[in-house]
Amino acid sequence: MVRRLRDQATWLVNRAHVRAHADLQRAFSAAGSRPYYFRLLAALDELGSVSQADLGRAVGMDRSDVATSLVVLVDAGFAARVPDLLDRRRNVVEITAAGRVELDRLGAVLDEVQRDFLAPLTDDEQRVFLGLIERLGDS
Template structure:
């Protein structure tokens, strides 16, 4: 027996895509004058938060496929926003670190980024905001929740 599909207005994949667009719109606006993409911003944010990381860990924490990170890292390195070095012990392992110029992009937009978060928290309420993050983590196969 075939089960009817839910209405597209109640489809989780479609709802997530719509929500992503709503969340990303103010971030795209914030980044519009920087010359960096959303993905590049994520890489810089992760590096600013965690310090030097190997490429596999960085790709995972920035939610990027490894080939995409390779391309993004090349662009960020060419812009002087990150450095890439070989691990002293395991020469196959690449370490990526944010530069002062990359950190300046994060620092210059920290207040604006924090306001974007505050606006979402205000729209949802603190409890709903935290609950939403917890529920989304349950759908993440790489999450420890």
């Protein structure tokens, strides 16, 4: 590595991001899915019935990416559009029973990627790393 970059936090975080992103894409692709689908299913599982716009905000995804991904998830039976109980003029999105099964399957894929990504670190280092990276992401 170039000496001037060795101590640059932004450069190092970017390198780790590139590796993590490639690992995630490869693992989810091998499982016949995409990381976006996991993000959306996880949010639906946690949030319950939610508008498409609120879902996108919850996971930090662009509206068009949410819309495109939801078409796939709804067509696969992993999510459903249902009338909003508070406003029958609009629909909300919710996870289905099949979506929860898919979420668990993809969760196992994600867990394996996390183990591989963090493998160079000890358990204590992993806890410290996760705490620090969360603080950096929240600031």
